[in-house]
Amino acid sequence: MDGMAGQKSTLVWVVNICAFLLVLLWTIPTLGLFVSSFRDRDQIANSGWWQSFSAAEQTGFVRTGTDDDAVQEGGLYVIEGNVTEGDQTLVAWGTGARDPARFQPGDTTEIEDGWQLTVNADGSYRLTSPEPFEMRRGERIFTTTEVPPKFTTGNYQRVLTAEGLGRAFMNTLTVTIPATVIPILIAAFAAYALAWMEFPGRAILTAAVVGLLVVPLQVSLIPLLRLHNEIGIGKGYLGIWLAHTGFGLPLAVYLLRNYMVGLPREVIESARVDGATEFQIFRRIILPLSFPALASFAIFQFLWVWNDLLVATVFLGNTREQLVMTGVLRELMGSKGGEWEILATSAFISIAVPLIVFFAMQKYLVRGLLAGSVKGG
Incomplete structure (x- = not known):
């Protein structure tokens, strides 16, 4: 009788564990869907819902200004701008798609003869040249940034209205x-x-x-x-x-x-x-x-x-x-x-x-x- 009782108890535990796993199997995707419904569009595209409560890394690139945006400072022609938006924090940057995180914030590199590019920690960049710039499209600056968690009710407002x-x-x-x-x-x-x-x-x-x-x-x-x-x-x-x-x-x-x-x-x-x-x-x-x-x-x-x-x-x-x-x-x-x-x-x-x-x-x-x-x- 004790053996039968022990077997029954084991079977009950197996059933309970299987039921718990089934509930968990359905609850986790539902939780992810619920969290995603409050997330920003860009963050959904770049990270999973399980990363929504921590800072997420994003990669991309921006273009500098063109020769029309250059100003002359002493003997240099200078183009300035910013590669970050909002509350982004710059982690690394680069000038080529093969190595988009080659440089750290504050580094300076030469991208052409005499052209010097510096990108600072606050996202501001400074492109200088001893000669006038001749480019119709700006130079690409690849960036790796960290974005803090961002939640919004705008998704619900958009759907409900x-x-x-x-x-x-x-x-x-x-x-x-x-x-x-x-x-x-x-x-x-x-x-x-x-x-x-x-x-x-x-x-x-x-x-x-x-x-x-x-x-x-x-x-x-x-x-x-x-x-x-x-x-x-x-x-x-x-x-x-x-x-x-x-x-x-x-x-x-x-x-x-x-x-x-x-x-x-x-x-x-x-x-x-x-x-x-x-x-x-x-x-x-x-x-x-x-x-x-x-x-x-x-x-x-x-x-x-x-x-x-x-x-x-x-x-x-x-x-x-x-x-x-x-x-x-x-x-x-x-x-x-x-x-x-x-x-x-x-x-x-x-x-x-x-x-x-x-x-x-x-x-x-x-x-x-x-x-x-x-x-x-």
């Missing part, structure tokens, strides 16, 4: 709420029939539902859109509601059917003996007992539809009046998608509503997912 975001938020709610409720209503009836009603072909229908789970929605987008156009639905809210309903039904039916199969048979049989109709059993017994499974699917469907861009683009359109939030945020990132600070900020803004839904219903999630697998047949 973006043109059309409020309208897009309402469009997303208009799409998401019906596209979550309609599949639940249809799937609940279908799941009850597959779980508790005897009729020919029930096993085939159940197998078909399982098979539809692996069909990628991308293969049906264009045929479904053509069907909508042929029957007069076109692009609009009705079309996208029906599309999301069709894409979500296989998972909904499968999840709810597995859960309903595990409900106590005695309760249902007793209700039938007492003269209850199938609809009364479904409404008064099955639905209340199946609420955890209904909530589990509602969470999945809400998250999927809220974060969707592909289906919304195909079935709703790309005009300013039709864009959902993911469409507006995509436009903010630009055509090349290189504005990482906007991406990080948009991610946290867009997950605000799904997080509220998840935490409001998360107590039903695990129970709804696992109950069918434990009890079901």
Whole structure:
């Protein structure tokens, strides 16, 4: 018995450690995304989020002034300027791309016959020549600088004040709420029939539902859109509601059917003996007992539809009046998608509503997912 108890204790520790590692695996990237949403654009491009609380090194180059900027001081022609901006601190500098950190602040070097270049610790440079300068483009000075940590709320201000975001938020709610409720209503009836009603072909229908789970929605987008156009639905809210309903039904039916199969048979049989109709059993017994499974699917469907861009683009359109939030945020990132600070900020803004839904219903999630697998047949 002691050995069995010891084995059980070890197994519990293994499970707890694995659960902790999984949580950590998801939390670290989320933390990085959150930190990046407050970082300056230049710092995001030059250092990772884990370096955001320490000074970061940046490399680059600036050009000196040209002969038009030169002034004569005694027998020398002088061009002056500064290679740093803001609160940058110069670490090293150079005059060639092969060795951009060759010199230390305060050093002087000769870059051409008689041309002397000095770059000081404060970033100021002085280029001198005994003869007039003849250059249309300034000389390049490569710099290595340290920049202190910089955080800003400007990223959030830019996203939250973006043109059309409020309208897009309402469009997303208009799409998401019906596209979550309609599949639940249809799937609940279908799941009850597959779980508790005897009729020919029930096993085939159940197998078909399982098979539809692996069909990628991308293969049906264009045929479904053509069907909508042929029957007069076109692009609009009705079309996208029906599309999301069709894409979500296989998972909904499968999840709810597995859960309903595990409900106590005695309760249902007793209700039938007492003269209850199938609809009364479904409404008064099955639905209340199946609420955890209904909530589990509602969470999945809400998250999927809220974060969707592909289906919304195909079935709703790309005009300013039709864009959902993911469409507006995509436009903010630009055509090349290189504005990482906007991406990080948009991610946290867009997950605000799904997080509220998840935490409001998360107590039903695990129970709804696992109950069918434990009890079901």
